[in-house]
Amino acid sequence: MPPLITTFLPPLPNPGGTGPSFHWRTGRLPMRKFIIAFSALLLLLSQRAGAQFVDSSGGLLQMPSAEMQDDGTFMITNNYLNRHSLPTSGWSYSTFSYGFSLTFWSRLEVGYVCTIFDGSKIPGATGRTRITFNQDRHFLGRFQILKEGEFGLKWMPSVVLGVSDPTTASSSNGYVDAEVGGDGNGYFNRNYIAATKHFSTSWGEVGAHLAYQYNRRNDYHINGPAAGVTFTPGILCDRAILDEVRFIAEYDARTFNIGFIASVWENRFEAMFELQACKWVNFGLRYKLGLK
Numbered sequence: 136m137p138p139l140i141t142t143f144l145p146p147l148p149n150p151g152g153t154g155p156s157f158h159w160r161t162g163r164l165p166m167r168k169f170i171i172a173f174s175a176l177l178l179l180l181s182q183r184a185g186a187q188f189v190d191s192s193g194g195l196l197q198m199p200s201a202e203m204q205d206d207g208t209f210m211i212t213n214n215y216l217n218r219h220s221l222p223t224s225g226w227s228y229s230t231f232s233y234g235f236s237l238t239f240w241s242r243l244e245v246g247y248v249c250t251i252f253d254g255s256k257i258p259g260a261t262g263r264t265r266i267t268f269n270q271d272r273h274f275l276g277r278f279q280i281l282k283e284g285e286f287g288l289k290w291m292p293s294v295v296l297g298v299s300d301p302t303t304a305s306s307s308n309g310y311v312d313a314e315v316g317g318d319g320n321g322y323f324n325r326n327y328i329a330a331t332k333h334f335s336t337s338w339g340e341v342g343a344h345l346a347y348q349y350n351r352r353n354d355y356h357i358n359g360p361a362a363g364v365t366f367t368p369g370i371l372c373d374r375a376i377l378d379e380v381r382f383i384a385e386y387d388a389r390t391f392n393i394g395f396i397a398s399v400w401e402n403r404f405e406a407m408f409e410l411q412a413c414k415w416v417n418f419g420l421r422y423k424l425g426l427k
Contacts, residue, residue: 189220189323190271191234191246192275196394196409196417197387198361200344201293201331203279204238207427211235216250219390219411222322222355225271228253237426242279247272248323273300273323283332292332300324325350325357341367349390359388377394378402383409 165261166422191212194200197220198410204210213352217229230253236246252269277297285291329346342365348357363385371380378398394417402423409417 152216173391189216189232189248189250190275191232191236191248192244192297192299193295194329195344195363195365195377195383196392196407197383197390197411198344198363199277199295199297199327199346199348200328200342200363201279201283201295201329202342203241203277203293203295204236204423205246205425206238207240207425208238209235209424209426210246211422212239212248212419212422213421214407215417217411217415217417219415220417221250222352224354225252225322226250234273243280244277245273248275250322271320271322273321274302275299276301289334292330295329295331296327297329298326322355324350324352324355339366339370339372341366344385358389361388362386376400 154175187197187199189197190199191210192199193202193204211231212234214232215229216232218226221230230251232248232250234246234248236244238244249272251326252271254268275298277295279293279295281291281294283291283293288305300321325348327346327348328364329344331342331344334341334343342363342364344365346361348359348361350357363383365381367381371377373379376399378401380398381396383392383394383396390412392409392411393413396408397406398404399406404425405421407417407419407421411417
């Protein structure tokens with residue numbers, strides 16, 4: 136059975152005529168040196184709270200941050216994930232994910248994420264073969280214990296405690312088994328603490344982000360520190376329907392990643408692009424609705 140990603144999206148053609156320039160199954164983007172140089176240039180030239188690719192929650196590209204959405208923000212996300220972003224025990228191919236999150240009091244965020252498994256052929260009642268798709272589902276939560284500049288302290292960073300995929304289940308006992316280590320279910324499990332501080336410059340806003348993540352996974356080992364830098368150039372803010380563009384560079388405890396987030400229409404829509412390890416493509420779209 137071909138993987139889900141090739142069922143829906145074929146490889147993009149190469150303008151040079153030497154074969155596909157980007158393959159949706161592998162997520163590999165040739166001409167790596169050109170892409171890296173171009174992305175680095177953008178970082179040098181140039182949303183507050185973004186969302187991680189593997190989680191529909193606040194963060195940078197792959198690592199968490201301490202930024203939060205506004206109170207009452209309902210966020211819907213849809214992402215393409217290359218296979219290198221995913222736990223190897225669940226996926227050997229690229230796929231899609233979708234999810235949502237809701238923020239309360241600008242301090243608490245809860246969410247739900249579904250990541251699609253490859254399709255399976257099942258004989259139908261009429262003799263025709265039909266394809267069914269399964270998906271991994273997990274919950275997440277984040278709580279901001281300190282806000283940036285709180286208590287009148289200008290140097291105070293924002294600090295968030297978070298957890299993703301905290302428990303797993305079996306068909307017999309429901310969601311009561313908290314053992315999510317090893318290679319089994321609980322693919323996206325992690326616990327973390329993150330801190331963020333922003334600085335205003337004449338060129339735009341710079342964000343410094345630090346985090347420490349921990350899990351017991353064998354196939355998605357992200358234990359250790361993570362760090363990232365964001366830059367929102369003032370020259371790209373409030374341009375027609377474009378609200379802002381945010382450039383990101385991070386080390387997520389596994390790989391060094393670069394990318395950007397573009398916000399349009401009063402920050403209701405966001406487009407996200409990443410080169411994981413400076414070569415593997417992820418991208419996504421988000422819609423944010425204020426319920427207050």
